[in-house]
Amino acid sequence: xxxxxxxxxLFTAVLTSCHNRQGVAVKEVPAVSPQILNPVETDKKMxxxxxxxxxxxxxxxxxxxxxxxxxKIDEAPVTNAEFLEFLKKxxxxxxxxxxxxxxxxxxxxxxxxxxxxxxxxxxxxxxxxISWFAAxxxxxxxxxxxxxxxxxxxxxxxxEVSKDASGKAEFTQYILNSYQKKGMYKTSIKQQKPNYYxxxxxxxxxxxxxxxxxxxxxxxxxxxxxSQNESLFCSGxxxxxxxxxxxxxxxxxxxxxxxxxxxxxxxxxxxxxxxL
Amino acid sequence: MKLMIRTLILSxxxxxxxxxxxxxxxxxxxxxxxxxxxxxxxxxxxVAPPYVQTPVGDRSAKKVxxxxxxxxxxxxxxxxxxxxxxxxNGTVPGTFIRARVGDEIELNLKNNENNNLPHNIDLHAVNGxxxxxxxxxxxxxxxxxxxxxxxxxxxYVYHCATAPVGMHIAxxxxxxxxxxxxxxxxxxxxxxxIMQGDFYTKGKFGEKGLQEFDIDKAIDExxxxxxxxxxxxxxxxxxxxxxxxxxxxxxxxGNGGPNLTSSLHIIGEIFDRVYTEGGTTITKxxxxxxxxxxxxxxxxxxxxxxxxxxxxxxxxFRAFHKGALGKIRVSGEENPQIFKKNEQIDKxx
Numbered sequence: 001x002x003x004x005x006x007x008x009x010l011f012t013a014v015l016t017s018c019h020n021r022q023g024v025a026v027k028e029v030p031a032v033s034p035q036i037l038n039p040v041e042t043d044k045k046m047x048x049x050x051x052x053x054x055x056x057x058x059x060x061x062x063x064x065x066x067x068x069x070x071x072k073i074d075e076a077p078v079t080n081a082e083f084l085e086f087l088k089k090x091x092x093x094x095x096x097x098x099x100x101x102x103x104x105x106x107x108x109x110x111x112x113x114x115x116x117x118x119x120x121x122x123x124x125x126x127x128x129x130i131s132w133f134a135a136x137x138x139x140x141x142x143x144x145x146x147x148x149x150x151x152x153x154x155x156x157x158x159x160e161v162s163k164d165a166s167g168k169a170e171f172t173q174y175i176l177n178s179y180q181k182k183g184m185y186k187t188s189i190k191q192q193k194p195n196y197y198x199x200x201x202x203x204x205x206x207x208x209x210x211x212x213x214x215x216x217x218x219x220x221x222x223x224x225x226x227s228q229n230e231s232l233f234c235s236g237x238x239x240x241x242x243x244x245x246x247x248x249x250x251x252x253x254x255x256x257x258x259x260x261x262x263x264x265x266x267x268x269x270x271x272x273x274x275x276l
Numbered sequence: 277m278k279l280m281i282r283t284l285i286l287s288x289x290x291x292x293x294x295x296x297x298x299x300x301x302x303x304x305x306x307x308x309x310x311x312x313x314x315x316x317x318x319x320x321x322x323v324a325p326p327y328v329q330t331p332v333g334d335r336s337a338k339k340v341x342x343x344x345x346x347x348x349x350x351x352x353x354x355x356x357x358x359x360x361x362x363x364x365n366g367t368v369p370g371t372f373i374r375a376r377v378g379d380e381i382e383l384n385l386k387n388n389e390n391n392n393l394p395h396n397i398d399l400h401a402v403n404g405x406x407x408x409x410x411x412x413x414x415x416x417x418x419x420x421x422x423x424x425x426x427x428x429x430x431x432y433v434y435h436c437a438t439a440p441v442g443m444h445i446a447x448x449x450x451x452x453x454x455x456x457x458x459x460x461x462x463x464x465x466x467x468x469x470i471m472q473g474d475f476y477t478k479g480k481f482g483e484k485g486l487q488e489f490d491i492d493k494a495i496d497e498x499x500x501x502x503x504x505x506x507x508x509x510x511x512x513x514x515x516x517x518x519x520x521x522x523x524x525x526x527x528x529x530g531n532g533g534p535n536l537t538s539s540l541h542i543i544g545e546i547f548d549r550v551y552t553e554g555g556t557t558i559t560k561x562x563x564x565x566x567x568x569x570x571x572x573x574x575x576x577x578x579x580x581x582x583x584x585x586x587x588x589x590x591x592x593f594r595a596f597h598k599g600a601l602g603k604i605r606v607s608g609e610e611n612p613q614i615f616k617k618n619e620q621i622d623k624x625x
Binding site for chain 2: 106169172173176177179180181182183245247250251253254255257258259263264265266267
């Protein structure tokens with residue numbers, strides 16, 4: 001049974017989700033009248049990830065065992081075709097109609113029109129240039145939500161053969177290499193081998209939004225952040241990061257830290273999650 | 277009693293601090309703060325290494341706009357060996373920045389939308405948090421900006437400071453910024469811009485094809501390549517630096533690192549003047565000067581005799597086995613008074 005209601009009130013948490021970087025003025029998002037989302041049907045395959053725990057990477061969780069409850073997650077990133085369906089049902093999220101509060105001017109900027117995907121991308125390519133607000137709206141419309149950082153990181157510990165490959169140096173190297181490949185977001189999903197759980201394209205295709213991406217506080221001064229929530233990197237990180245050799249994780253957290261909820265980036269997409 | 281001693285020491289320290297502050301402010305080199313800009317604005321020319329912009333001369337302080345764009349791109353590290361460079365304005369090292377003390381510098385940092393990663397910039401010439409790192413932290417497709425006043429003359433390194441910092445620097449994200457003193461540096465005939473960097477590739481030195489960054493070698497400081505200006509041949513063959521006899525040469529030399537200190541030396545030349553560590557103190561008659569990772573130096577010499585002069589890191593295996601080698605070709609009249617080869621005399625044994 002879909003946990004959908006016809007009237008889903010969005011953005012109740014808008015004010016609390018504002019990205020507040022150290023030393024940077026809080027970008028105020030004024031309260032707006034609740035928006036109405038039309039539900040969208042989807043048959044996207046979800047996989048169940050059995051809960052467990054993992055070693056927190058940084059900040060207050062660094063070196064701590066973080067518990068993750070069992071959850072469901074899309075097997076691959078949301079595609080252009082899937083996002084197009086969402087736009088057809090919810091035209092307020094098309095490029096021409098979207099509120100600038102919820103998406104910057106790079107939002108779907110490669111699309112040929114409101115309902116035409118980019119020339120150089122495929123229907124089965126991951127949708128990119130979407131803001132956090134838009135990703136969240138999509139997830140709600142299909143009765144899902146965005147995964148948390150912990151859920152994403154936990155599922156992404158797996159290589160092809162094991163649940164937790166975080167101790168394998170070659171796995172880190174594999175991820176680092178995949179992060180250097182260019183233009184992978186223009187290719188179709190599910191062309192690479194899935195990981196242990198059957199999840200595709202966690203690495204090397206697109207960065208992915210997470211529900212609480214903005215809990216990562218990288219001030220940009222990667223070596224000095226030292227207060228608890230902002231403890232990251234280099235001198236600060238030497239004390240607050242659980243694994244200094246995990247360059248791949250550094251890159252993911254730096255990317256999250258560089259984002260604001262209205263940003264739309266060429267190689268940033270998302271996949272959805274759900275409670276069991 | 278204890279308290280009294282403590283108070284005495286404290287007041288003594290405070291007095292010392294006060295004295296120090298007085299002399300500090302009187303230092304002629306550190307007066308950038310009081311220099312007013314003339315109200316004009318100039319957008320800085322972008323010149324690719326090994327060349328630099330024209331000297332500031334005796335121009336007054338002004339506002340200078342510096343536009344840098346971060347570009348991640350595959351390029352050659354050596355003939356037939358490619359590497360995924362991360363760059364400021366597409367070159368390793370990044371664009372030279374040239375300004376004078378008292379200038380107000382607006383730095384605009386754009387992160388190309390096709391880049392994969394967030395980046396930023398830390399200029400060692402900045403007095404301010406992180407050298408601008410925080411203010412310039414940008415995700416792909418965005419632009420960051422900050423303005424700073426050039427207070428201290430000297431030659432400074434800039435680099436990316438985004439986590440993992442070591443990797444960003446190892447991939448080529450560094451350059452130099454020169455803050456000339458009031459009235460400019462003394463005139464010379466030729467000026468060049470060279471930076472040393474160590475690279476950590478999966479394959480051994482000389483292995484062909486696209487080479488991946490090797491995190492273990494980087495942490496162990498086992499460089500496969502140590503090169504000038506991002507390529508083993510950046511200063512060789514057609515790229516040799518051409519100088520005529522009698523010309524004075526100034527090299528703005530920086531060391532991006534990330535790990536190794538450079539023992540900068542030119543085979544067959546003596547540095548007449550070295551601005552030690554890129555600062556104000558001039559050391560004369562130097563054979564080899566040490567340039568730390570994240571540091572810089574200005575060296576000057578006069579080309580006396582024609583020939584081929586080889587710029588090396590005198591940690592010499594790096595020069596002959598890892599690429600830290602460049603050539604300066606001096607052409608012109610021989611000067612036997614300074615150097616001549618003697619006729620060989622066949623000795624009868």
